[in-house]
Amino acid sequence: MAPFLFARREPPAPGAGPVIEVTDLTVMYGDRPVLWDVDWEVPAGVLMAVVGPNGAGKTTLLRTILGLVRPVAGSIAVFGRPPAEARRWIAYVPQRTAVDWDFPATVLDVVLMGRYRHLGWVRRPGAQDRERALEALAQVGMVHLAHRQIGQLSVGQQQRVFVARALAQDAWLYLMDEPFAGVDATTEQALIEVLRGLKAAGRTVIVVHHDLQTVPLYFDWVTLLNVRCVAWGPVTAVFTADYLRQTYGERASILSG
Amino acid sequence: MGFGFLMDPTFRLVATGSALIGAVGGVLGTFALLRRQSLLGDAMSHAALPGIVLAFLLTGSRDLPLLLVGASLSAWLGALLVVLITHRSRIRPDAALGLVLSVFFGIGMALLTVAQRRPTAAQAGLERFLFGQAAVMLPQDVEGIARTAALIFLLIFLFWKEFKVLAFDPAFAAAMGLPVMALDILLTTLTVLAIALGLQAVGVVLTSAVLVAPAAAARQWTNRLERMVILAGGLGALSGVLGTLLSTWIGRLPTGPVIALCASGIALFSLLFAPRRGLAWTVKSPGGKRRAGPSG
Amino acid sequence: MLAPQVEIMLVAALAGAACALPGVFLFLRRMSLVGDAISHAILFGIVAAFLIVRDLRSPWLMIGAAGTGVLTAVAVDALRRTGRVKEDAALGLVFPALFSLGVVGIARGVGNIHLDLDAVLLGELAFAPFDRLIWGGWDLGPRGAWVMGGLLILNLILILTLYKEFMLSSFDPDLAAISGFPPAVLHNLLMGMTALTVVAAFDVVGVVLVVAMLVVPAATAALLTDRLAPMLGLSVLLGLLMALGGYGLAYALDLSIAGSMATVGGILFALAFLGAPAHGLIAQARQAARRRERLAQQMLVIHLLSHEGTEAEREENCIRTLPAHLRWDPAFAERVIDRAERAGWVVREGDLLRVTEAGRQAAQEILGANGGAPSHPPS
Numbered sequence: 054m055a056p057f058l059f060a061r062r063e064p065p066a067p068g069a070g071p072v073i074e075v076t077d078l079t080v081m082y083g084d085r086p087v088l089w090d091v092d093w094e095v096p097a098g099v100l101m102a103v104v105g106p107n108g109a110g111k112t113t114l115l116r117t118i119l120g121l122v123r124p125v126a127g128s129i130a131v132f133g134r135p136p137a138e139a140r141r142w143i144a145y146v147p148q149r150t151a152v153d154w155d156f157p158a159t160v161l162d163v164v165l166m167g168r169y170r171h172l173g174w175v176r177r178p179g180a181q182d183r184e185r186a187l188e189a190l191a192q193v194g195m196v197h198l199a200h201r202q203i204g205q206l207s208v209g210q211q212q213r214v215f216v217a218r219a220l221a222q223d224a225w226l227y228l229m230d231e232p233f234a235g236v237d238a239t240t241e242q243a244l245i246e247v248l249r250g251l252k253a254a255g256r257t258v259i260v261v262h263h264d265l266q267t268v269p270l271y272f273d274w275v276t277l278l279n280v281r282c283v284a285w286g287p288v289t290a291v292f293t294a295d296y297l298r299q300t301y302g303e304r305a306s307i308l309s310g
Numbered sequence: 311m312g313f314g315f316l317m318d319p320t321f322r323l324v325a326t327g328s329a330l331i332g333a334v335g336g337v338l339g340t341f342a343l344l345r346r347q348s349l350l351g352d353a354m355s356h357a358a359l360p361g362i363v364l365a366f367l368l369t370g371s372r373d374l375p376l377l378l379v380g381a382s383l384s385a386w387l388g389a390l391l392v393v394l395i396t397h398r399s400r401i402r403p404d405a406a407l408g409l410v411l412s413v414f415f416g417i418g419m420a421l422l423t424v425a426q427r428r429p430t431a432a433q434a435g436l437e438r439f440l441f442g443q444a445a446v447m448l449p450q451d452v453e454g455i456a457r458t459a460a461l462i463f464l465l466i467f468l469f470w471k472e473f474k475v476l477a478f479d480p481a482f483a484a485a486m487g488l489p490v491m492a493l494d495i496l497l498t499t500l501t502v503l504a505i506a507l508g509l510q511a512v513g514v515v516l517t518s519a520v521l522v523a524p525a526a527a528a529r530q531w532t533n534r535l536e537r538m539v540i541l542a543g544g545l546g547a548l549s550g551v552l553g554t555l556l557s558t559w560i561g562r563l564p565t566g567p568v569i570a571l572c573a574s575g576i577a578l579f580s581l582l583f584a585p586r587r588g589l590a591w592t593v594k595s596p597g598g599k600r601r602a603g604p605s606g
Numbered sequence: 607m608l609a610p611q612v613e614i615m616l617v618a619a620l621a622g623a624a625c626a627l628p629g630v631f632l633f634l635r636r637m638s639l640v641g642d643a644i645s646h647a648i649l650f651g652i653v654a655a656f657l658i659v660r661d662l663r664s665p666w667l668m669i670g671a672a673g674t675g676v677l678t679a680v681a682v683d684a685l686r687r688t689g690r691v692k693e694d695a696a697l698g699l700v701f702p703a704l705f706s707l708g709v710v711g712i713a714r715g716v717g718n719i720h721l722d723l724d725a726v727l728l729g730e731l732a733f734a735p736f737d738r739l740i741w742g743g744w745d746l747g748p749r750g751a752w753v754m755g756g757l758l759i760l761n762l763i764l765i766l767t768l769y770k771e772f773m774l775s776s777f778d779p780d781l782a783a784i785s786g787f788p789p790a791v792l793h794n795l796l797m798g799m800t801a802l803t804v805v806a807a808f809d810v811v812g813v814v815l816v817v818a819m820l821v822v823p824a825a826t827a828a829l830l831t832d833r834l835a836p837m838l839g840l841s842v843l844l845g846l847l848m849a850l851g852g853y854g855l856a857y858a859l860d861l862s863i864a865g866s867m868a869t870v871g872g873i874l875f876a877l878a879f880l881g882a883p884a885h886g887l888i889a890q891a892r893q894a895a896r897r898r899e900r901l902a903q904q905m906l907v908i909h910l911l912s913h914e915g916t917e918a919e920r921e922e923n924c925i926r927t928l929p930a931h932l933r934w935d936p937a938f939a940e941r942v943i944d945r946a947e948r949a950g951w952v953v954r955e956g957d958l959l960r961v962t963e964a965g966r967q968a969a970q971e972i973l974g975a976n977g978g979a980p981s982h983p984p985s
Contacts, residue, residue, distance in 0.1 A: 055443045077385050077931055079905055086901070087970075090908045126932045130801055137487070145485035152479045155689070156344060157535045170486050175468050202533035219484075342690075346785035348698040349639060356814070399879060405638040405825045409875060412642075418816075419728060420861040441709065441723065514725070515814070519702035527696050547629020564723070565715050567706035569727060574703035581690055589688055 070133060072097045072257045073118060078127035087113045091282045095259065098251040101285075102262040102271065105278035106301050107112070112148070114278065115228045119145055131226065138258055143172060144224035146215045148231055154204045160214050162200040164189055167221030170190075182221075190218035192247055196296055207256040216244055220251075225232035227251060227258045234263065245271050268292060321558060324444050326548035327452040330459045331507045332520060336546025337466060338504040339521035340528065340539045341497060344477045349404075350389060352518035353411040355505045357388025359418025359514045360437050363425050370430065374451055378506040381439075385502045388414050415514070442513035442566030444554045455507055462500050466539075473497060474535055511550060513566035520546060521574070523573035530584035549573035611857070613748045616848035617734045618867070620754035621810040625819035626827075626845030627761040628800040630838050633824040634776045635796075640679050641820040644703035645798070645804045645813050647678035649726060653803070663749075668805050675801030676794065678704060705813070728864045730813035732836050761799055765837040765838065768792070773834055803900050811864040822871035823848060829875075831881040835871065844874055852881030902942040907951050907965045914961065924957045 062266030069162040080088040087110040091176055095101060103111050116122045118129060131139035167189070178186075190196045194214040198206065199272070203214065212232055227248075233241050247270075248258050261287040262268060267286060268275055275292050276285040277300040284291040285301075328547060343349050361384025362377045369376060388410045395406040425436055466473065475483045478491050484490045501521075508517040528542035553569030560568075580592045608793035632641045633915045653672025655667045671705060678700060685696040710725065739749040746752065765772060769794055779789040800820070806900030807816050823844035851874075852867025859866075880887050913922040924930055929939040943959065944950045962967070 077909055077933075083903070089324075090905060090912055092912070121481070121484050124933075126934065128933060136650070140485065140487040143485070145482060147479065147481045147485075151481055153344070153346075156478050157529060157533050157538045158474075158478060159534065162474075162535070163478070166471075166478070166482065167473055169475060169488075172471070174472070177471065222486075343695050346692055346694050348694040349691075352698060371667045385871065397878065398890070399829060400885060401825050402636050403647055403826065404636050405828075408638040408642050408817055408821035409766055409825055409872075412814055412821060412873030413875070414867050416865045417872065419865030420856075420869050421861070421865075423862045440727065460645070514700050516706060518698055519706070521697055526691050526699055530690060546871050560714075563710060567709040567713070570702050570706040571710065574699065574706065577699055580701075580797035581685075581688075587690060589690065 065276065071095055072132060073259075074130045074133075075118075076125050078129060080110070080117055080122055080124045082113065086280065088124075089281050091172065091278075093276065093282050093285060096255055096258060098252060098255050098256060099274040100248055100258045100260075100272050101274035101276060102260050102268050102288075103276045103278055104265060104300070105283075106260055109279045109300075111278055111294070112230055115145070115230055115259070115261065117163070118228060119143060124143070139226075142225040144219035144222035144227050145234055146219045146227070148228040149176040149211055150210065150214060153212060154206075156203065158203055159200050160190065160195060160203060160206070161186060163201075163203060163214050164217045164221050167218040170222060186217075186221050190214075192220055192250070193217045194243055207237075209236040212236050213240060213244065216247060220247070225256055227256060229258070229260045231261050231263060234276050314365075314550075317557055318561050321554075323449060325554050327447045327455050328444050328511050328554040328565070330452075330455050330513050330550075332524065332546035332548065332550025332569070332573075333543040334459050334504045335508055335520035336496075336524035336528070336542035336544070336545070337463070337539050338501045339523075339525035340535075340542045340547070341477055343503060343525040343529065344535075348408050348518070348522045350392065351501065351505065351521040353392060353407045353414075354385040354502060355508065355514050356411040356518035357414035358385040358505060358509060359415055359439065360384050360421055361418075361419055361511055362509070363373040363386075363436060363584050366423065366425055366436060367428075370428070372430065372435070373384050374448075374510070377436075377439075378509070380474070382502050382506045382575050384414065385464055385505055385578055386499070389502070406523040407543055418514075438513070439509050440514070440515060440566075441564035442509070442511045442569070444511040444565040444569075445558065448512060451510065455510075458503055458507055459534060462503060463498060465496070469493065469496070477535075490581075491545055492557075493531075511554070511565055512569050513564065516566045516570040519570035520549065523570070523577040524549060527573075527577040527580035530580040530587045545576050546573070549576060568585050613735040613751065614731055615850055615853050616864075617748055617750040617754055617810060618731060618863070620758055621807045622819055622823070622844045622845035622847075622867075623850030624754050624758040624761055624803050624845075625807055625816065626841040627758075627765055627884045628796060628803055629820040629824035629845075630827065630834075630841045631659070631772060631776055632798050633828060634834075638821045638824075639697055640682065640797075640819045641800055641804070643678055643697050644675040644801050645808070645820070646701040646705040646954065647814040648672065648675045648801065648805050648808060649813055650674060650704040650707075650711070652808070653708050653711035653966070656901065657817050663920050668802070668824060669815060671805045672798065672801035674704070675804060676797045679797045679801075688803040725812065727814055728862055729808065729810045729815070731863050734810070745965060750809060754810070757803050757806050762898055764799055765796070768795070769835075772796070787806060811867060815864040818868040818871050819845060819848070821869070822875055826871075826878045829878040829885045834885075838875045844871075847937065848874060873881050899945060902934070902948065903946045903951065904968070906942055906946050906959075907961050907969045908972065910952065910959055910961045911966070911969055920958070923959050925954065925959060926957060 055232060065141060071094045074182070075091055075093040078088055078091040078307045097204060103114065105111055109204065114123060117124055118131060118136055119140065129136055132142055164186040165178045165182060168178050172178060172182070187196060187199065190199055192309065193216055195210065195213050195217060198210065206214065232244060248260070251258050270291060272288055274286065277283040277296050279300045284296045331562050342348055358381035361380035363465050365377050366372060380459025392403070392406045395409065396403050422436060425514065472488060472493055475488070476490060480490055505517050508520050512520050524546035525542045527545050528538045531541055532538050549569055549572040552572040554565055557563040557565040557568040571589055629641065632638050635718045648671045651671035652667065654674065655670030656662065658670065658816065661667065669677055673704065682696045682700050685691060685700065686693045704975035709723065709726065734748050734750040737749045739746040739752050771787045772784070774785065775787060775789045775792040782789050804816050807819060811819065823841040826844050830840055831837050848871040851870040853863060855861065855870055855898040856866035878886065883889060910923050913919050919925060925943065929936045930938070943952065950962055951968055952959050952961055
C-alpha cells in the first residue's frame, strides 16, 4: 500500500541493467505448471513480442511480472526491485474481454483511471490529469469519442481506449495482453505506431502477440514461450524456423519458407 | 381514511428513516449490481437472521444497535462462507449462495423458536425482522440510521475513484498497486451495514430488493457512474418513503413487501420507458439493429 | 393408521427425496438460484391461482402455481437476453417482486386464503396428519404423503426415461441439439418438474426452506461423487437424511421443524466440505502437500538440466546454493534432494548434483513433446 500512498513519479534508475530479470521461475495454476523454470531477461528500450501456443503461460508471465501471481519458485526483479514495488513504473493493458463494457463510464472516465496511480488516495483527477488523458486519447486517435459511453464503441475502439489508459499512466514499462486481438487493420497500424513512439522515447514495451506473420514487421525483440522459455532475443537472431518448431511443434512450418 | 398522518411526527420520523435506508441501499446496490453481486446481497440479508436472534439470546437485550451488530456479523460470516465454498470446492457461486441463504435462514428460524420461549420475546419483536416493520422505528433508531448512512456516504466519497476502478477493472486496479482485497472487504462491509439498516424496514427476506431494484432502474437512465449512484440513492429513498406511506395508509401490511413492490415498480418502469435503453422503444422498431444496450 | 409423528416424517422424507432429484440438474446447470426464484415466485402463483379456482385443494391450483414458476424462469431469461441487466440482477429483480405481491395478497387476505406469513416461511408440516385423503369412505393416510410420493415417482420416471437426454443437455446443450434433443424442451421440462415439486413441498417446509431441499442435497452429493447416477442416488439419500434428521432435531429440542431440516442440511454439507474423500478440505490439503514435494522433485531435475554443461553450472547446481536459487527453505531443499536421490533421478558428486538417465527421461516426460529444449540466452 505504501507506494500508492506516496505517489512518486521519479523514473527508475536508467541504464542500471535489464528492465526485467527472471530466474528459475516456476508458476503453478492449481496443480498444473504454467511456467516451468523460466530464465528471462528484458533489456531497456525494446519493443518485444511474447509468442507461444495457447496455454503457453503468456498471460501468466505478465501477471507474474506485475506481482499478481505468486510464483512457487524463482525470483523476479523489475527495475531491480520486487514486482510489487516496481508497479508504479508499469502500465498494464489487460485483455479487452476482461471487463464489462456495459459499465456506466465514458471513454474519458476510463482513460482517467490511468492517472489514479499518480493521484494517490482520496484526491480527484484535476484539469492537468484531464489534459494528459485527452492527450493520450489523441495519440490513439480517439479524442472525438471522449464522451461516448464505452459500450457503444467497436472492438478496435475499445482496445484503443485501453492503450490510451496505459499511455496516461506515463509508465516506463508497458505490458500489453493481446492488444491486437479482434481489432481492425487500421487500429492495428495506429496502435503499432503508438508502440513505436514509446520505444523511441526509451520506454520498454512487451506485447503478448498471436500473429506470427507480423512479428518481424512490428517488433525488434521476441520471446518464444511454451511453458518453458524456448528462446528470446532480437527477432533476427531467434525468430527462426528451428526455434518456432520447438515452441509450436511441427505446426509452425508455415514460416519456414 | 384520511391523510392526517402525513403531518404526524411519528410518520415523518418513519418516512425519514425509510428514505435513508432506501438511499443507502440504492448507492451500495449500484456497486453490487456492477460487480454482479446482486444475489450476494440476498444471501447476506438472509444470513443476518441467526445473528439477530443469537444477539438476543446471548444478551437478553432487545436493544436495536446490538441486534444489528449481531445481524452484521452473521451476514459477514455468510458472505465469507460463500467465498470459502466457491474457492475451496467444486461448488459454484449459484449453489453456494443458495446453500448459505437457506441454511442460515433455517438456523435463524430454529433459533427463533428458542427465543420465543423467553418471556421477553414478545417485546423484542424479533419477527418484525422477517418482513420489516418501519412503523416501530424510534427517534433514536432513526438517529442511528442517519449516523450510519452519513458514515457510509463519507467513505464512498473518499474512496470514490478506488471503488470505481475496482468495480470496472479489478485486474487493472491490482496491477496499479491498489490493495484490491482491502477495498473489497471495505465495500462488502459497507454493503453489510446497508443490509443491517434495511432489515428494520424491509426485513431479511426482501432487503435484497432495495439493493437491486433502484440500482437496476438507475442504470437505465444514465451512462455515468456518478449520476447512476446519485439516482439509485434517490430512487431507493423514493421507494422507502412511498412504501412506508402506502403500508401505513393501507394498514395491516408489513412494510417490506410494499417497499420491495415500489422499488420493483420503478425498476419495471425504467426498463420499459427510460430514454434510449427503454424496451418499449425497441419493440416499435422490429428487426432494427439499433443497439440501445450491449450484448453479454 | 400410523402415529402422527410417523406420518409427518413420511411426508417430510418424501418431500426431501422429491426435491433432491431436480436439485441435481439445477446444480449441474448452475441454476440453483433459478430454483430459489421459482420457489419465491410460486407464492404469487398460489394467490393468483386461488383467485381463479377458489379451492386450496384443487390440483388446478397446484398446476397454475407451478405454471407461474415456469413463467418466472422464462421471464428471468428473457430479461437477461434484453442486455439491460445481467443475469444476477434479472433474478434479483423478478422474484422479490412476485414474492412481495404474494405476501401482500396473503396479508390483505385476498380471497380469504387461510395462510399466515409464518406458514409462508415455514410451511405447515405439523398439520400434515390432519389433512387426509379419503376415498370411498376409506382413510388412505395424509394427503401430503400422496402428493409428495406422487411427485417423487413422477420425477423418478422422468429422470429414468430421459436420463441420457438430461445428462447430455446439461453437459453440452449444443451437442444435445445436434443429436435431435432440443435443449429448450428438456430445459422447460426440468423447470416444470422443479416448479411442480416446489409447489407441493411449499406446504411442507415453506418458501425459503424449499431452497434448502433443492440445493443442499445436490451440492453435498457433488462433493462425494464424480458421476451423475451415484450423484442422483446420494442426493435422494441426503434429502431423506436431512428431512428425518431435521425432524428428529426439532422433536428433541422443540424447534421449528423446517428450520431444523435446513440446519441438519447445513451440517451434512459442512461434514462433506471438510471430510469428503477426494474433494473435502482435509483430503485436498493432504493432496497438496504430496503434490508439492513431487513437483519440487520435478522442478529440481528440470533446473539441473537447464544449467547442465553451462558456465553457471557450478553455481546453479551446487547443493549449497540451490535453495537460494530456487527460493526454497534449506530443510525443504534437503528433503527434496533426498527424495530425488532415492527415486534415482539425481546423484551427488561432491557439492554438485548430476541428473541420471532416469531423471533425464522423467524430465522429458514432464515437459512433453513441446518446450523440451533448454533455454537460450540472446545471442
